[in-house]
Each structure stands twice: as C-alpha cells, then as structure tokens.
Amino acid sequence: xxxxxxxxxxxxxxxxxxxxxxxxxxxxxxxxxxxxxxxxxxxxxxxxxxxxxxxxxxxxxxxxxxxxxxxxxxxxxxxxxxxxxxxxxxxxxxxxxxxxxxxxxxxxxxxxxxxxxxxxxxxxxxxxxxxxxxxxxxxxxxxxxxxxxxxxxxxxxxxxxxxxxxxxxxxxxxxxxxxxxxxxxxxxxxxxxxxxxxxxxxxxxxxxxxxxxxxxxxxxxxxxxxxxxxxxxxxxxxxxxxxxxxxxxxxxxxxxxxxxxxxxxxxxxxxxxxxxxxxxxxxxxxxxxxxxxxxxxxxxxxxxxxxxxxxxxxxxxxxxxxxx
Numbered sequence: 297x298x299x300x301x302x303x304x305x306x307x308x309x310x311x312x313x314x315x316x317x318x319x320x321x322x323x324x325x326x327x328x329x330x331x332x333x334x335x336x337x338x339x340x341x342x343x344x345x346x347x348x349x350x351x352x353x354x355x356x357x358x359x360x361x362x363x364x365x366x367x368x369x370x371x372x373x374x375x376x377x378x379x380x381x382x383x384x385x386x387x388x389x390x391x392x393x394x395x396x397x398x399x400x401x402x403x404x405x406x407x408x409x410x411x412x413x414x415x416x417x418x419x420x421x422x423x424x425x426x427x428x429x430x431x432x433x434x435x436x437x438x439x440x441x442x443x444x445x446x447x448x449x450x451x452x453x454x455x456x457x458x459x460x461x462x463x464x465x466x467x468x469x470x471x472x473x474x475x476x477x478x479x480x481x482x483x484x485x486x487x488x489x490x491x492x493x494x495x496x497x498x499x500x501x502x503x504x505x506x507x508x509x510x511x512x513x514x515x516x517x518x519x520x521x522x523x524x525x526x527x528x529x530x531x532x533x534x535x536x537x538x539x540x541x542x543x544x545x546x547x548x549x550x551x552x553x554x555x556x557x558x559x560x561x562x563x564x565x566x567x568x569x570x571x572x573x574x575x576x577x578x579x580x581x582x583x584x585x586x587x588x589x590x591x592x593x594x595x596x597x598x599x600x601x602x603x604x605x606x607x608x609x610x611x612x613x614x615x616x617x618x619x620x
Contacts, residue, residue: 352385354385354389355391357401369390372465397410418532420449437505453473474500489558489559490561524533542586551563568602568603576588
C-alpha cells in the first residue's frame with residue numbers, strides 16, 4: 297500500500313506545479329487576447345435583405361396594362377431574365393428593374409408604388425442598372441467614369457423599351473449619339489483628313505470606353521502605349537531596333553490629331569519640318585534633349601520635308617537615323 301500512496305502524492309505534486317507555472321505565464325504575458333475570427337468571417341458581406349415573393353406578380357401580369365411595352369420587352373436581351381429560375385422573383389422580368397409590382401397593380405396603376413426611372417437622380421438610375429451589369433469588364437469602372445460624375449445615367453444612352461438600335465439598346469446610332477453631348481468633337485470629323493467615323497468604318501467606342509476606365513478621356517489604354525492606334529496601324533507597332541524616342545515617350549498624339557486635321561496624315565502642323573523642329577531644335581542635343589539639327593540643314597526648300605530622307609520616322613531596324 298505504501299508505494300501506491302507515494303505515487304498518488306507525486307502525481308498531485310506534479311499537477312500543482314504545472315498549474316502554478318501556467319498561472320505565472322499568464323500573468324507575465326497579460327490577459328488572454330480574444331481570438332480573431334477567420335478572414336472569411338471578417339470580410340463576409342451583409343446578407344441580401346429578404347424579399348417577400350408574394351409582392352411580385354410576374355411579367356405576364358404586366359401585359360394586361362402595358363401591352364405595347366411588353367411586346368418590345370420580348371424582343372430585347374432583358375427578356376431572358378424571365379427564364380432565370382436560379383434566383384428569386386426580384387431578378388426576373390419587368391420587376392427586376394421596376395421593383396415588386398403587387399402594390400402598383402392593386403392601386404390601379406399608382407406609379408409611386410414602383411421604380412419608374414422618371415424624375416429620378418442619375419446616380420439612382422445607374423445604381424439600379426449596375427445591380428446586374430457591374431460585374432462585366434465593360435461596365436466595372438462606371439462609378440469612376442466621367443459620364444457618371446457628370447450625371448449621365450444609363451438611360452441617357454440606352455432605352456430598355458424603345459431602343460433605336462437593337463445592339464446595346466442604344467437610343468441613337470453612333471456617332472450621332474455621342475455628338476449629342478460632345479459637340480466640340482463633331483467638327484473634327486468634317487475636316488479634310490479624319491478618321492472614318494462618320495462613314496461608319498470606326499466608332500467612338502473603338503477608342504473610348506464610354507463606361508469608364510483608369511485613363512484620361514476614358515481611352516481603352518494609355519496614350520503612351522498606343523495600343524489603341526496599333527489595333528489598326530499594326531505596321532507602326534514595332535518593336536524596333538532603333539526607336540523614335542518621341543513616339544515612345546509621348547505616343548502618337550505627339551505628332552497626330554486623333555479625330556481630324558486640316559493636314560495630311562492627321563498631322564498637327566502643315567509643314568513637316570515645323571513639327572520636327574518642335575523637338576529637334578538647332579540648340580538641342582544629347583543628353584539635354586532630342587538630337588539637334590545639323591548645321592547644313594538650313595531649312596531651305598531642300599530640307600523642309602524631313603521625311604524625304606528620314607523615311608522610317610516611327611522606328612527602324614536598320615538605321616539609327618531612320619533613313620531606311
């Protein structure tokens with residue numbers, strides 16, 4: 297019996313020592329910090345407010361009063377929402393945009409019971425459209441766009457019910473739709489040399505993202521990279537062994553006007569040498585700036601057209617002076 301009693305006493309002693317050491321460690325380290333929830337729980341978005349399905353009457357019931365609008369709606373891309381059974385009634389048909397229609401129907405057509413898109417702030421209209429359209433690459437930057445900041449809403453350019461253009465439900469075809477606001481640009485396309493926008497070979501949206509972006513003028517890429525221009529002018533894209541530094545640093549718009557010009561090749565100046573001399577001045581030279589004009593280039597008639605000799609001004613693979 298004696299050895300067994302001793303072993304029990306030893307166990308009690310060891311347990312007391314362990315409890316004491318744990319208490320000392322807690323005192324030294326301070327009070328225990330509460331456990332943080334996992335990252336997924338911290339960033340969890342608030343749940344979507346519950347919707348009473350009984351408040352939705354369905355698109356078919358809209359036809360009773362709005363037959364003409366309903367027929368137009370059947371021909372638009374929005375009609376496919378009526379077949380979306382994965383989500384609730386609030387995402388289907390007319391009520392996906394106008395909200396639940398039960399109160400509107402029972403009140404005999406009271407417009408205050410639904411969202412009518414009329415006499416509503418542009419921001420609220422756009423937010424209503426972005427509930428479905430914000431996740432596409434084309435629309436994801438609309439909130440930072442110039443159109444949104446200037447109170448241009450989606451329905452200023454698009455008409456869900458009475459679109460004149462079936463593609464994108466536009467209220468008017470390009471470029472006339474863009475010229476509605478951008479009147480300062482319209483005369484450029486009437487100049488002798490211009491991009492063929494009025495003729496229908498190009499559209500404003502080929503170069504500009506009307507729904508917004510990270511670049512000024514809502515361009516589809518930076519001016520310095522000139523990826524927009526190179527979509528058509530692929531022979532100017534390079535890369536070249538000998539690059540024209542002006543093109544690489546400032547882009548195509550350092551010499552060309554993008555919409556239209558009175559000068560051939562959409563150049564900014566009527567004489568080529570005057571355009572070149574804006575960078576290649578007689579006093580310029582490395583490392584301060586662009587290479588200066590040689591002394592024998594006295595700007596007489598013989599030397600006024602720089603491109604007579606420097607034929608590969610966009611870049612060359614054979615000559616550093618762009619002679620070939």
